[in-house]
Each structure stands twice: as C-alpha cells, then as structure tokens.
Amino acid sequence: MTRAKVAVIGSGNIGTDLMIKVMRLSDSLEMAAMVGIDPTSDGLARARRRGVATTSDGVQGLIAMDGFGQIDIVFDATSAGAHVRNAAALAPFDKRLIDLTPAAIGPYVVPAVNLGQHLGAPNVNMVTCGGQATIPVVAAVSQVTPVHYGEIVASISSRSAGPGTRANIDEFTETTKAAIEQVGGAARGKAIIVLNPADPPLIMRDTVLCLVDRLDADARAAVVDSVERMVATVAAYVPGYRLKQAVQFTDVDATAAVRTLNPDLAPAPRTQVGVFLEVEGAGHYLPAYAGNLDIMTSAALQVAERLVARSEAAA
Known part of the structure; x- marks a missing residue:
C-alpha cells in the first residue's frame, strides 16, 4: 500500500x-x-x-x-x-x-x-487537549438526556505546558467552551485549565460536570453505559485514557441557583452528572505525565x- x-x-x-x-x-x-x-x-x-x-x-x-x-x-x-x-x-x-x-x-x-x-x-x-479528553463524555451524556450545562476542568502538569500552550490559555478556554456546545451537545459550556506545578509531575486529570434533568434509576444506568462505551472508544486510540472512578450522580433541588450556569433554565429538579478521568501518555517522546499532549x-x-x-x- x-x-x-x-x-x-x-x-x-x-x-x-x-x-x-x-x-x-x-x-x-x-x-x-x-x-x-x-x-x-x-x-x-x-x-x-x-x-x-x-x-x-x-x-x-x-x-x-x-x-x-x-x-x-x-x-x-x-x-x-x-x-x-x-x-x-x-x-x-x-x-x-x-x-x-x-x-x-x-x-x-x-x-x-x-x-x-x-x-x-x-x-x-x-480543539484542545482538554476538549479531546472531556467532550466525548459530554457527548455520551447528551446521547441519553439533554445537557443544559457542561463544565470541564483540565488539570495538567505545568512541565507539559510549553510556550505555545501558555501563550494560548485564553484561546484554550474559548475554543473548548465552543466545542463543548457544538460537538458535545451542551446548551451552555464552560472550560477551565489548571497548570499544576506539583513535583513529581501529576498525570493529566479531567473533571466533567453535566447538569441534566432529574434522572431516575433507569436513566442513570443508561448514562453510565453511554459514558463507559465512549471511554472505551477513546481508549482504543489513546490507551492511557480511563475513568478514575465510577460515574457520580448528585440530585439538585428546584430551588438551586442554576440560572447562573444557564439563564434559560426554569426552576426544576435536576441531576448533576460527575465524570472523573485520567489520561496517561504513551511515552513515545513525552513522559507519561504528559497525557494532555x-x-x-x-x-x-x-x-x-x-x-x-x-x-x-x-x-
């Protein structure tokens, strides 16, 4: 060939x-x-x-x-x-x-x-490293239920952030936010990046929080299944990509101030879906902690x- x-x-x-x-x-x-x-x-x-x-x-x-x-x-x-x-x-x-x-x-x-x-x-x-790690999860949740708000936090070792990454922090947050909405399917998105100076360096960690309508037991099981299948799909080309712990669900009362997250939301019982990820690098050129790259x-x-x-x- x-x-x-x-x-x-x-x-x-x-x-x-x-x-x-x-x-x-x-x-x-x-x-x-x-x-x-x-x-x-x-x-x-x-x-x-x-x-x-x-x-x-x-x-x-x-x-x-x-x-x-x-x-x-x-x-x-x-x-x-x-x-x-x-x-x-x-x-x-x-x-x-x-x-x-x-x-x-x-x-x-x-x-x-x-x-x-x-x-x-x-x-x-x-998109960005944080987007590649987290948007699949937002998309997996949105395949089961509408995501009214999706927030991601990407924490990477400061040693893995070169001059280009540091010069593009604003672009990182803006581009990732837009892709959370356009690709992940969230009505509103937010992205945060943390450059962690810990020594020895920490492996990339990502948190995904999705605010959705109140989920019953069957819907929660469907979300878990969708997220786990999506993680397996990503891991097929990024072997170090994995769930750090089980998918978390937290019910949110109708009185919670969620309009600060999405001003279009009317008061109603909601559920927050929390997904916690780890991305370990393959070590082809970069150390294992540089999973973001x-x-x-x-x-x-x-x-x-x-x-x-x-x-x-x-x-």
Whole structure:
C-alpha cells in the first residue's frame, strides 16, 4: 500500500511526538517533512537522524522544499496565531490541514464523536487537549438526556505546558467552551485549565460536570453505559485514557441557583452528572505525565489515517 506523505509544522513537544507516532504506529502515513523555526530544536535534530527532510524556515521553507508537491496532509502543531498565517500561506496548494492549535479556522473534530462529519473539510481543528479528553463524555451524556450545562476542568502538569500552550490559555478556554456546545451537545459550556506545578509531575486529570434533568434509576444506568462505551472508544486510540472512578450522580433541588450556569433554565429538579478521568501518555517522546499532549497527537493521527482511508475508498 502506498502511504500518504505528511508534514508536521512545529518541532516542539507536540510536533515531535506526532512525528514519532506517525513513524512508529501508522501503516498509511509517511513522514515527509518536519518544519520548525529553531534550527537547534530537538524535534528537527530527531527528524534528521531518522532521515526525514527538515527546514527551520517555517511554512515558507516547507513550500520551497523538494517534494512539497507530493505532500498530502499537513499537521500544524504551532500556536493559534501561527496557524492563521500558515493556513493562509498553504491555501493555494490544496493541502489537507489538521490543526492542533486552538485557532479553530476549520470545524472542530473529536474522533470518537464526529470524525465522519468533517472528512471533506480542507482544514479541521483538533480543539484542545482538554476538549479531546472531556467532550466525548459530554457527548455520551447528551446521547441519553439533554445537557443544559457542561463544565470541564483540565488539570495538567505545568512541565507539559510549553510556550505555545501558555501563550494560548485564553484561546484554550474559548475554543473548548465552543466545542463543548457544538460537538458535545451542551446548551451552555464552560472550560477551565489548571497548570499544576506539583513535583513529581501529576498525570493529566479531567473533571466533567453535566447538569441534566432529574434522572431516575433507569436513566442513570443508561448514562453510565453511554459514558463507559465512549471511554472505551477513546481508549482504543489513546490507551492511557480511563475513568478514575465510577460515574457520580448528585440530585439538585428546584430551588438551586442554576440560572447562573444557564439563564434559560426554569426552576426544576435536576441531576448533576460527575465524570472523573485520567489520561496517561504513551511515552513515545513525552513522559507519561504528559497525557494532555499525547491525546492531541493520538487524535490527530486518527484523523489523518481516516482521511487516507476515505481517499483510498473513493479511488
């Protein structure tokens, strides 16, 4: 089988981990180029040692490379602002872009939830690490009962947050909130990220809280089943993704002040669904505590392989 050639823009932690995943795990993708702006970066050095073509001249260096015309898919693992510029530079060349930044130029894609809906889009957005970890759970709950409010808290080790992540905190919360609503199905969403400086570093932890109508025993069982099936779906491409404890249910009285969460809600008995997750990294390039980066690269790899499978099926 002929492999589709891919390029990775961004030679930092995420881009380097993604490169290694492509080379180790994929039967349908071939690393054609690693692109950075720092000629001394470890990502570019590792790519050169593996025989991958490199440039430290950014996206313009990629465009000027021999073999650029044969590249099918470009991953962007830079920053939100840089992706806007990179996408504009690549627009004339008809490449498929997979955006691992919070720029959100293209539609949000969470593979376990909506990958099949956006395979024809020229530029798909992988939301954020917190979004990839938590939106599947919001979607699982919304498959059983309407989610009036969905809140997620992503707690990651500060050591796993590089310059791009730190520069994009605002974009993280805004993009994740929008995707909780648009992909997860919540009427209102909220996202919070915590950079935990604990030493030794802690593995990524995520909390998902969904406010729904009052659930009886049968509905609670249906929610548990839906969440557990969704967790298994994500774990199929992110092996370190797991429930930390059983799904929790807390009844909320009709007198509770939930209009601060969703002003459209009339007083009524509700139930809060609490789901607690842990994401351990696979250790391909990053330490196990960097599950936040591992889930992003694993999800992006899923998208690229599905794009290739779709193209082959259509040929």
